[in-house]
Amino acid sequence: MIKLTIDNKEVEVEPGTTLLEAAEKIHINIPTLCYEEDLSIFGGCRLCVVETDSSDLLQPACATEAEEGMGVKTHSPRVREVRQTLFELIIASHDITCELNCLTCQRKKSCELREVAEDINISRMRLEPIYQGREKDYSSYSVAREPNKCITCDRCIRKCREVQDVGIFANSARGPETTVTTFQDKGLGNVECTNCGQCVISCPTGALHEVYHMDEVWNAIYDDSKHVIVQTAPAVRVAIAEPFGAEPGTVATGQMVEALRRLGFDGVFDTNFTADLTIMEEGTEVVERIKNNENLPVLTSCSPGWIKFIEHFYPEHLDNLSTAKSPQQMFGALARSYYAETVGVDPEDLVVVSIMPCTAKKFEARRPEMDGDVDYVLTTREAATMIKAAGIDICQLEEAEYDQLMGVSTGAGDIFAASGGVMEAALRSAYNLITGEELEELDIEPVRGLQGLKKAEVPVNSDLTLKVGVAHGLGNARKMMEMIKDGEEFHFVEFMACPGGCIGGGGQPISPYLSRKEVLERRRKGVYQIDSGKKLRRSHENPMVQKLYEDYLGQPGSHKAHKLLHTEYTPRDIH
Amino acid sequence: MVKEVEFLKGPELKNIEDYDFPGLHWALSLGPDKLIKEISEARLLGRGGAGFPTGTKWDLARQQKGDRKYFICNADEGEPGTYKDRYLMEQRPLKVLEGIIIGAYAVEANHGFIYIRGEYSRPIKIMKNIIEEAREAGVLGENIFDSGFDFNLRLVRGAGAYVCGDETALINSIEGKRGISRIKPPYPIQKGLFDQPTVVNNVESLACAAEILNKGAGEFASYGTENSRGTKLISLSGDVNYADIFEVEFGSCTLREIIEDLAGGVKGGREPKFVVPGGLSTAALTAEELDCKYSYEGIEEAGSSLGSGAIIVCRESRDLVDILLKVSRFYMDETCGTCFPCREGNRQINHMLTQHRNRTFSREEVELVEDIGEAIASAARCGLGQTSLSLISSIFDKFPHELIEEGVRT
Numbered sequence: 001m002i003k004l005t006i007d008n009k010e011v012e013v014e015p016g017t018t019l020l021e022a023a024e025k026i027h028i029n030i031p032t033l034c035y036e037e038d039l040s041i042f043g044g045c046r047l048c049v050v051e052t053d054s055s056d057l058l059q060p061a062c063a064t065e066a067e068e069g070m071g072v073k074t075h076s077p078r079v080r081e082v083r084q085t086l087f088e089l090i091i092a093s094h095d096i097t098c099e100l101n102c103l104t105c106q107r108k109k110s111c112e113l114r115e116v117a118e119d120i121n122i123s124r125m126r127l128e129p130i131y132q133g134r135e136k137d138y139s140s141y142s143v144a145r146e147p148n149k150c151i152t153c154d155r156c157i158r159k160c161r162e163v164q165d166v167g168i169f170a171n172s173a174r175g176p177e178t179t180v181t182t183f184q185d186k187g188l189g190n191v192e193c194t195n196c197g198q199c200v201i202s203c204p205t206g207a208l209h210e211v212y213h214m215d216e217v218w219n220a221i222y223d224d225s226k227h228v229i230v231q232t233a234p235a236v237r238v239a240i241a242e243p244f245g246a247e248p249g250t251v252a253t254g255q256m257v258e259a260l261r262r263l264g265f266d267g268v269f270d271t272n273f274t275a276d277l278t279i280m281e282e283g284t285e286v287v288e289r290i291k292n293n294e295n296l297p298v299l300t301s302c303s304p305g306w307i308k309f310i311e312h313f314y315p316e317h318l319d320n321l322s323t324a325k326s327p328q329q330m331f332g333a334l335a336r337s338y339y340a341e342t343v344g345v346d347p348e349d350l351v352v353v354s355i356m357p358c359t360a361k362k363f364e365a366r367r368p369e370m371d372g373d374v375d376y377v378l379t380t381r382e383a384a385t386m387i388k389a390a391g392i393d394i395c396q397l398e399e400a401e402y403d404q405l406m407g408v409s410t411g412a413g414d415i416f417a418a419s420g421g422v423m424e425a426a427l428r429s430a431y432n433l434i435t436g437e438e439l440e441e442l443d444i445e446p447v448r449g450l451q452g453l454k455k456a457e458v459p460v461n462s463d464l465t466l467k468v469g470v471a472h473g474l475g476n477a478r479k480m481m482e483m484i485k486d487g488e489e490f491h492f493v494e495f496m497a498c499p500g501g502c503i504g505g506g507g508q509p510i511s512p513y514l515s516r517k518e519v520l521e522r523r524r525k526g527v528y529q530i531d532s533g534k535k536l537r538r539s540h541e542n543p544m545v546q547k548l549y550e551d552y553l554g555q556p557g558s559h560k561a562h563k564l565l566h567t568e569y570t571p572r573d574i575h
Numbered sequence: 576m577v578k579e580v581e582f583l584k585g586p587e588l589k590n591i592e593d594y595d596f597p598g599l600h601w602a603l604s605l606g607p608d609k610l611i612k613e614i615s616e617a618r619l620l621g622r623g624g625a626g627f628p629t630g631t632k633w634d635l636a637r638q639q640k641g642d643r644k645y646f647i648c649n650a651d652e653g654e655p656g657t658y659k660d661r662y663l664m665e666q667r668p669l670k671v672l673e674g675i676i677i678g679a680y681a682v683e684a685n686h687g688f689i690y691i692r693g694e695y696s697r698p699i700k701i702m703k704n705i706i707e708e709a710r711e712a713g714v715l716g717e718n719i720f721d722s723g724f725d726f727n728l729r730l731v732r733g734a735g736a737y738v739c740g741d742e743t744a745l746i747n748s749i750e751g752k753r754g755i756s757r758i759k760p761p762y763p764i765q766k767g768l769f770d771q772p773t774v775v776n777n778v779e780s781l782a783c784a785a786e787i788l789n790k791g792a793g794e795f796a797s798y799g800t801e802n803s804r805g806t807k808l809i810s811l812s813g814d815v816n817y818a819d820i821f822e823v824e825f826g827s828c829t830l831r832e833i834i835e836d837l838a839g840g841v842k843g844g845r846e847p848k849f850v851v852p853g854g855l856s857t858a859a860l861t862a863e864e865l866d867c868k869y870s871y872e873g874i875e876e877a878g879s880s881l882g883s884g885a886i887i888v889c890r891e892s893r894d895l896v897d898i899l900l901k902v903s904r905f906y907m908d909e910t911c912g913t914c915f916p917c918r919e920g921n922r923q924i925n926h927m928l929t930q931h932r933n934r935t936f937s938r939e940e941v942e943l944v945e946d947i948g949e950a951i952a953s954a955a956r957c958g959l960g961q962t963s964l965s966l967i968s969s970i971f972d973k974f975p976h977e978l979i980e981e982g983v984r985t
Contacts, residue, residue, distance in 0.1 A: 043956055045914075057954070058953040089923060090919065130922065152912070178912030
């Protein structure tokens with residue numbers, strides 16, 4: 001152990017600990033912008049500089065290791081003075097003009113620049129902002145870039161490269177012209193971006209955000225000739241209260257339903273219903289394919305970021321994907337058929353809105369093979385913004401129930417939100433499909449949790465032990481694919497593009513005050529709490545899913561089910 | 576009268592047949608330990624600008640373990656006003672090559688690079704030739720001079736970025752990455768080129784090392800002062816009558832004597848307005864401050880730094896604002912753009928100077944230059960960044976009556 005003194009307080013740390021980590025240990029907050037847990041050290045913003053007795057220069061706390069006997073001052077007059085100047089410089093390079101575009105920025109509450117301004121108590125701003133005049137990038141259906149707001153902290157570059165192992169961003173030009181861009185400046189929509197939106201989560205400013213659908217949804221709601229229905233994804237309910245001040249992981253399902261009804265939606269439904277349905281279709285497909293030893297392992301298909309990833313990087317494995325549509329798209333297809341017919345709405349007048357923890361869902365809704373089933377996709381952040389703009393505080397609402405027809409779900413649908421959840425839900429039903437008996441122990445612990453790669457073996461009968469794998473975060477997805485290519489055998493593998501699964505989706509609220517890990521852990525607990533509190537925890541027990549098959553689809557995997565609920569994939573290039 | 580010395584300088588030496596590498600032979604017979612001891616005892620300081628002891632660097636590098644070790648000669652001579660490495664590569668390239676091989680042998684590196692700034696087409700041509708000839712003559716390659724030591728040297732041409740003169744940026748550039756500095760630690764000695772232990776030495780340092788081995792540490796140490804051993808190649812430029820490369824013994828003369836005796840005095844015969852003693856990244860000295868001894872410590876005492884040994888002389892009639900603008904433009908264009916203080920600071924200073932319409936600056940403007948100067952000097956990510964405002968800050972400091980309203984320092 002190493003002993004050092006930070007701000008007159010002694011602290012003991014492991015060798016290799018940085019000054020930033022050592023200070024955190026004794027609850028001293030050092031401001032940072034380019035630092036992010038889980039990413040490599042960049043040392044560019046220099047806001048974390050501290051005074052040490054071993055150098056005349058100020059040292060970046062993020063990149064300086066603690067040394068025995070070191071004396072560190074994190075808020076000395078010199079440090080505070082330099083931080084003020086640095087901050088002035090950063091702000092002048094960020095697009096804040098007399099138009100006060102902070103007020104129109106969607107990151108106004110979660111902007112890290114504002115957080116730093118508070119942390120260092122900025123008291124002066126002497127520099128004229130330098131307008132960079134860079135064009136916005138709206139080439140993608142999912143993620144937009146406003147480069148004038150970019151401070152070039154490179155967190156998006158590192159997130160995409162190091163965590164997601166995709167690497168669509170790079171720096172170009174040099175000096176003050178240094179910019180973050182995509183290959184040949186093609187724009188996010190024209191490169192192998194998976195639309196996962198993890199860059200948005202990492203961005204400290206409003207330079208990266210989803211392509212907003214809020215205006216379109218407002219217009220649809222205000223249009224009396226339209227019948228507007230909404231579906232809410234499993235991971236939204238444990239995060240949507242955060243922008244209203246609640247802790248991450250706060251379960252606000254009923255309040256959210258009430259808020260959406262007040263907003264003016266004509267029907268409020270649950271994507272968890274189609275999550276249960278996905279299990280019926282995908283589970284049936286898995287069992288069939290195992291029986292026929294056909295294109296194994298089966299790879300899940302609910303995460304649109306993962307789908308675009310495999311289309312770009314492993315197109316030779318597209319036959320391994322389950323053909324089942326994602327729950328969002330199953331909902332869209334059923335809304336325009338089953339729902340419209342049942343309630344007697346002209347599908348032309350029907351507007352289908354999704355609330356998703358996800359930016360890639362916006363792209364998915366525009367895929368040509370399914371275009372038009374889901375009209376608009378709001379992220380959890382956008383939904384919260386709209387609810388707020390309607391004068392509603394979600395935390396103050398009574399709980400309400402989903403509309404029945406497509407609003408009932410089992411715990412299996414709920415856990416789709418977390419990494420391992422799709423697998424666990426599938427196993428709960430596959431066991432029944434194969435054996436005709438019910439799996440007794442429903443909590444399948446080996447597939448739960450935040451570790452990146454998970455494997456489990458589930459004995460089904462004397463002939464069959466199911467070998468399953470789970471990967472979340474595209475970096476882990478790539479590792480899993482390489483394992484499969486190297487011959488590791490699985491029957492069924494779950495992939496989710498975002499670390500933690502959908503709870504960590506690129507469309508989820510951004511909490512500048514808690515560590516990423518802590519946020520994910522709390523949301524994860526919320527999800528499993530919902531599941532364990534439900535009476536029905538197996539998808540095949542969902543009475544409304546049973547009714548859907550009885551009244552409309554026939555059997556899982558039927559011709560009609562195939563037509564409505566299954567899809568195909570497109571091999572894509574790498575630029 | 577100050578006289579030049581000849582330790583590094585000499586007649587053109589380009590034909591490999593004319594040279595039998597006595598220093599290298601001697602080095603190979605000494606073995607790495609004694610060789611490093613020789614360089615350490617000579618107390619050779621790096622000539623690139625930072626002045627780190629070469630012997631210590633080699634000693635640390637020798638102790639490092641790695642799959643491969645790399646030895647790099649930094650010939651990305653980009654500090655404005657500096658052209659002594661060009662002189663060495665054009666006039667004494669075999670000495671440079673000899674220094675590289677000696678250094679590589681000392682740290683037990685079997686692979687090396689010489690990274691030459693892209694604009695240096697003549698030195699590139701010469702060094703390329705020499706490397707080829709040396710390979711054919713067995714001076715490079717396997718089992719050099721039957722010593723059992725293998726060394727391969729490759730030439731890499733820079734692409735025009737000033738910042739690649741920083742050793743970590745240079746390493747990135749060789750790897751094909753953006754020319755931006757790396758965070759230290761790890762130092763290149765621990766984890767450099769392709770993550771392997773790497774030594775980076777300046778051209779002049781290596782030529783010095785070759786001559787120390789040729790002529791003995793004794794001769795080298797007989798030159799100079801206690802803290803500045805040996806001689807220094809000075810690149811003189813600006814408003815002097817004879818701008819050229821001069822070699823002087825450390826501590827044997829003052830800056831004023833160098834300008835007057837060697838460079839023939841200031842053009843027009845008057846006192847200089849100011850002198851930049853060590854390249855564009857060092858603080859200016861006024862005409863009154865030129866009686867300091869030319870040595871690391873002498874110039875430091877005068878409030879500046881010996882830097883790369885480039886002396887730039889400015890005569891009285893030069894327009895200070897114009898100079899400030901040109902200097903700031905250089906640093907704005909050449910900051911690599913990675914760390915915020917250097918990137919935004921140099922941009923803001925240039926912006927302020929470009930917008931400037933008056934002859935003098937307001938107190939607020941000067942305060943801003945000071946604050947940005949402090950932020951850059953104490954918090955920029957690499958050495959090049961940290962010194963990027965040294966000259967501009969010093970000009971404001973030393974000519975307040977000309978530059979600041981009411982002539983009063985705030």
